[in-house]
Amino acid sequence: xxxPLAAAALKDRYQLAIVGAGPAGLAAAxxxxxxxxxxxxxxxxxxxxxxxxxxxxxxxxxxxxxxGEDYWKGGALVDAFQASRAAxxxxxxxxxxxxxREIGVSVGGAARLVxxxxxxxxTGAMERPMPIPGWTLPGVMTAGAxxxxxxxxxxxxxxxxxxxxxxxxxxxxxWQYLRAGVKIDAILETTPRGNRWGAAAHLPAFLLSPxxxxxxxxxxxxxxxxxxxxxxxxxRADGGDKLQSVTWARGAERETIPADLLLLHQGVVPNxxxxxxxxxxxxxxxxxxxxxPVLDAFGESSIPGIAIAGDxxxxxxxxxxxxxxxxxxxxxARALGAVDATTFGWEAPRHQGQLARTMRGRAFLDALFRPPxxxxxxxxxxxxxxxxxxxxxDVVDAVAKGCPGPNQxxxxxxxxxxxxxxxxxxxxVTETIAAARNRxxxxxxxxxxxxxxxxxxxxxxxxxxxxxxAVAAVVR
Amino acid sequence: MFRRLPDGAQSLVTVTVxxxxxxxxxxxxxAGALYEAGLIACRTTPVxxxxxxxWCMMGVCFDCLVVIDGMPNRQACLTPVAEGMRxxxxxxxxxxxxxxxxx
Amino acid sequence: xxxxxxAVIVGGGLHGSSTALHLALRGVKALVxxxxxxxxxxxxxxxxxxxxxxxxxxxxxxxxxxxxxWHRIGDLVDDDCGFVAAGQVKVAESEAELDQLRARVAEVxxxxxxxEELIGRDELKAVLPAISDHxxxxxxxxxxxxxDPYRTTTAFRRKAEALGARYREGVxxxxxxxxxxxxxxxxxxxxxxxxxxxxxxxxxxxxRIAAMVGEHAPVEPIAxxxxxxxxxxxxxxxxxxxxxxxxxxxxxxxxxxxxxxxYQGIVDRxxxxxxxxxxxxxxxxxxxxxxxxxxxGATIVRAWAGIEGRMxxxxxxxxxxxxxxxVFHAFGFSAHGFQMGxxxxxxxxxxxxxxxxxxPIAPFAIQRFAPS
Numbered sequence: 001x002x003x004p005l006a007a008a009a010l011k012d013r014y015q016l017a018i019v020g021a022g023p024a025g026l027a028a029a030x031x032x033x034x035x036x037x038x039x040x041x042x043x044x045x046x047x048x049x050x051x052x053x054x055x056x057x058x059x060x061x062x063x064x065x066x067x068g069e070d071y072w073k074g075g076a077l078v079d080a081f082q083a084s085r086a087a088x089x090x091x092x093x094x095x096x097x098x099x100x101r102e103i104g105v106s107v108g109g110a111a112r113l114v115x116x117x118x119x120x121x122x123t124g125a126m127e128r129p130m131p132i133p134g135w136t137l138p139g140v141m142t143a144g145a146x147x148x149x150x151x152x153x154x155x156x157x158x159x160x161x162x163x164x165x166x167x168x169x170x171x172x173x174x175w176q177y178l179r180a181g182v183k184i185d186a187i188l189e190t191t192p193r194g195n196r197w198g199a200a201a202h203l204p205a206f207l208l209s210p211x212x213x214x215x216x217x218x219x220x221x222x223x224x225x226x227x228x229x230x231x232x233x234x235x236r237a238d239g240g241d242k243l244q245s246v247t248w249a250r251g252a253e254r255e256t257i258p259a260d261l262l263l264l265h266q267g268v269v270p271n272x273x274x275x276x277x278x279x280x281x282x283x284x285x286x287x288x289x290x291x292x293p294v295l296d297a298f299g300e301s302s303i304p305g306i307a308i309a310g311d312x313x314x315x316x317x318x319x320x321x322x323x324x325x326x327x328x329x330x331x332x333a334r335a336l337g338a339v340d341a342t343t344f345g346w347e348a349p350r351h352q353g354q355l356a357r358t359m360r361g362r363a364f365l366d367a368l369f370r371p372p373x374x375x376x377x378x379x380x381x382x383x384x385x386x387x388x389x390x391x392x393x394d395v396v397d398a399v400a401k402g403c404p405g406p407n408q409x410x411x412x413x414x415x416x417x418x419x420x421x422x423x424x425x426x427x428x429v430t431e432t433i434a435a436a437r438n439r440x441x442x443x444x445x446x447x448x449x450x451x452x453x454x455x456x457x458x459x460x461x462x463x464x465x466x467x468x469x470a471v472a473a474v475v476r
Numbered sequence: 477m478f479r480r481l482p483d484g485a486q487s488l489v490t491v492t493v494x495x496x497x498x499x500x501x502x503x504x505x506x507a508g509a510l511y512e513a514g515l516i517a518c519r520t521t522p523v524x525x526x527x528x529x530x531w532c533m534m535g536v537c538f539d540c541l542v543v544i545d546g547m548p549n550r551q552a553c554l555t556p557v558a559e560g561m562r563x564x565x566x567x568x569x570x571x572x573x574x575x576x577x578x579x
Numbered sequence: 580x581x582x583x584x585x586a587v588i589v590g591g592g593l594h595g596s597s598t599a600l601h602l603a604l605r606g607v608k609a610l611v612x613x614x615x616x617x618x619x620x621x622x623x624x625x626x627x628x629x630x631x632x633x634x635x636x637x638x639x640x641x642x643x644x645x646x647x648x649w650h651r652i653g654d655l656v657d658d659d660c661g662f663v664a665a666g667q668v669k670v671a672e673s674e675a676e677l678d679q680l681r682a683r684v685a686e687v688x689x690x691x692x693x694x695e696e697l698i699g700r701d702e703l704k705a706v707l708p709a710i711s712d713h714x715x716x717x718x719x720x721x722x723x724x725x726x727d728p729y730r731t732t733t734a735f736r737r738k739a740e741a742l743g744a745r746y747r748e749g750v751x752x753x754x755x756x757x758x759x760x761x762x763x764x765x766x767x768x769x770x771x772x773x774x775x776x777x778x779x780x781x782x783x784x785x786x787r788i789a790a791m792v793g794e795h796a797p798v799e800p801i802a803x804x805x806x807x808x809x810x811x812x813x814x815x816x817x818x819x820x821x822x823x824x825x826x827x828x829x830x831x832x833x834x835x836x837x838x839x840x841x842y843q844g845i846v847d848r849x850x851x852x853x854x855x856x857x858x859x860x861x862x863x864x865x866x867x868x869x870x871x872x873x874x875x876g877a878t879i880v881r882a883w884a885g886i887e888g889r890m891x892x893x894x895x896x897x898x899x900x901x902x903x904x905x906v907f908h909a910f911g912f913s914a915h916g917f918q919m920g921x922x923x924x925x926x927x928x929x930x931x932x933x934x935x936x937x938x939p940i941a942p943f944a945i946q947r948f949a950p951s
Binding site: 044045046051060061062063066091126127136137138139140141142144145148149152153154155156157158159180241242260261271386387388389418419420423424454455 | 536549556
Binding site: 096098099104113279404408411412414417418419421450451452455456457458459461462463464466467 | 616618623729730807808809833852854855857858860861864865867868874875876877878879880881882883
């Protein structure tokens with residue numbers, strides 16, 4: 001890759017622009033550059049790796065055993081990218097992708113508009129919101145946040161720690177913390193008993209998948225050393241100005257645990273804002289309980305020339321992400337004429353086969369770790385929109401008064417109008433309205449998203465270099 | 477609430493958090509400096525004045541908003557520290573950058 | 580859908596809903612047929628300016644009448660609509676611009692209206708402490724202000740329904756056919772309704788409705804862009820515009836700041852789709868940066884563009900059809916129809932039930948577009 005580019009050094013046009021330097025983006029950029037395509041990779045972080053391989057190039061964690069071998073695999077992807085000829089723009093916030101592939105991006109406080117012949121969005125996933133009472137208290141954060149603090153800053157929590165929710169990350173962070181010498185007071189699992197039956201049908205594929213052996217080892221080690229409470233039905237976090245205790249309930253059982261840190265996690269969902277704002281069609285996935293983009297076999301979205309790869313295309317994990325990135329890149333290469341039909345004809349199926357292999361076992365994980373309805377649709381005073389502090393009761397009330405959907409809800413209650421632009425509340429609001437109106441989330445729809453998908457200062461926008469058209473107009 | 481694992485020598489810089497000096501590794505995100513300074517909450521909300529701290533650490537939740545070198549609404553989890561950086565907690569709607577008022 | 584209705588209003592935006600309300604006050608219970616949902620387009624997403632300031636001379640009488648309604652809007656629709664009469668100010672950035680404003684005030688006063696007042700530098704600084712020092716004067720309308728467009732439109736709808744109007748959303752009118760002394764209104768769901776009165780309040784799509792009765796109205800769909808900046812401590816009360824560059828600038832009670840004006844995005848009215856032009860939003864930001872230095876560090880959190888209909892002469896079509904008995908028009912408000920909504924609905928109800936109105940609407944006649 002080139003040395004990291006500043007805003008002024010960006011060209012007006014690239015053949016291929018990729019957004020996101022996680023496994024999908026890195027793999028796509030590497031392959032595209034190999035095929036001779038003029039490629040640029042934009043990423044918000046200062047180093048490549050995305051979230052899953054965050055700081056893999058320079059993690060301050062000295063003891064490799066703490067983070068586990070899977071993490072360090074990301075290093076190979078980063079190395080290959082760094083050896084390629086793709087342009088790399090870190091610390092870049094992409095705030096617009098227009099359907100004609102004009103990209104609005106800010107680097108170091110300077111905004112630019114850049115065009116691309118093809119775009120691959122690899123903006124990945126984020127954690128599903130987990131709106132329990134008290135989830136906005138300081139001292140409550142996502143399991144992913146805990147993991148980022150560990151990977152990129154070698155920081156671990158002190159004090160009393162509770163981890164709650166469901167999904168593989170719960171056990172991974174617990175395992176990593178144990179290896180770092182951190183004591184965990186309890187893991188509260190919200191996986192309902194019923195999920196096991198749903199998952200059983202997919203068990204054979206899972207047993208053959210790469211996930212099985214890894215998962216089993218991790219799980220047993222954690223369970224040996226940490227108190228685990230299963231099938232928890234209710235969780236609340238309490239405290240004045242910060243977290244002081246966590247209370248769980250299951251049937252008639254109830255317990256309050258004093259706590260300084262509560263890590264919540266119930267799976268990950270695609271980070272849809274840039275793709276939706278660009279106009280890419282999405283649809284509700286009743287299995288994964290989120291909105292996934294509508295894509296063809298190579299990741300091309302409903303907008304020609306814009307493809308989506310990685311977890312943003314549908315949750316599939318890091319290895320799948322890399323293969324999806326390569327598929328999207330080879331398709332872009334074909335469209336740009338950088339590879340001929342023959343090359344495409346034997347390379348593409350290779351990536352498709354590898355993708356299929358890494359997707360084996362996902363159905364089992366999806367079914368087993370399907371978050372229960374009560375943890376997706378809160379009630380009463382529980383905050384739904386964190387930015388504007390709108391509660392579940394506010395939303396249900398608005399529905400009762402005739403508010404039919406999330407966009408009208410935005411205008412009425414300001415939910416979704418805060419700086420996070422619906423990332424933290426979109427799914428919750430859609431599902432809460434759906435439940436209140438006895439409809440499916442597919443019928444209710446999602447927030448209408450627009451650029452800028454991340455805030456941009458007035459000064460940056462005012463200083464955007466004038467487009468060639470605008471300059472020509474003045475000259476005329 | 478968060479402490480550092482022993483990690484050998486990294487080059488450190490000095491920043492201030494609400495006026496108090498802390499030493500943090502160069503290039504680390506400002507959120508790390510907040511924890512180094514012992515803060516759990518970094519702001520109060522504009523609507524109801526409630527205390528908030530970082531939630532996602534990856535730039536999607538916008539709960540880690542702080543004032544950095546006088547500029548408000550900066551995401552602490554996405555802003556790398558630099559020598560002499562001034563990090564302050566953000567109160568409610570207090571978001572006008574002082575430099576602008578002086579202009 | 581019912582078989583018959585006292586009147587059918589095509590379009591459930593502010594003008595459609597205001598007409599429905601005022602008709603209901605006169606005992607005429609309209610059926611409003613809206614192809615998306617009430618306040619989906621221009622009515623729900625405009626800058627919310629409630630102004631008499633700067634109007635085309637032909638619009639002033641209706642605008643002044645509408646303003647009186649705004650000042651008692653709570654009585655009419657049981658909701659204050661977020662209306663705050665903090666004034667509207669149009670600033671001059673140079674002597675030449677101030678001369679222009681001076682001439683304008685004289686012109687308006689000559690017509691017998693005194694709502695526009697010229698102020699100098701000192702008074703301007705008192706009214707807008709945060710305005711840049713290079714601004715030397717302004718026109719002010721002290722009793723003008725701003726309101727919440729979505730809230731206003733839905734309040735009119737709710738009150739209209741309470742008084743007997745009915746609404747069908749998600750249904751598009753596809754045809755108007757004469758049946759004796761009535762109109763058969765057909766829709767894309769296959770349902771139809773028979774009515775003696777059809778009111779065309781179809782905004783950016785009104786030309787298609789007019790065409791159904793053989794009338795020509797060159798509506799241009801436009802998409803004016805707006806931006807919102809994150810909350811700031813309170814620093815400005817009135818809504819602010821400029822003289823030689825487009826601007827509509829105001830701060831809401833919750834501290835967020837709205838920046839609009841006159842720059843257009845790209846629109847596809849058949850797909851309900853708009854695209855923002857950031858190159859032009861740059862110009863909006865430059866204007867704000869020049870006029871309000873305090874805004875230079877502001878954070879833009881959202882931008883959008885609603886779909887609106889513009890007429891070539893920038894004034895609306897209001898009045899009876901020239902070709903079709905029982906058909907009436909209120910559309911093409913060219914990005915400044917919000918304030919006129921309450922007044923226009925009253926005028927429409929008058930024309931429809933009494934056959935005439937005291938307010939001068941001749942300049943708005945649809946005939947002006949008839950191919951000669």
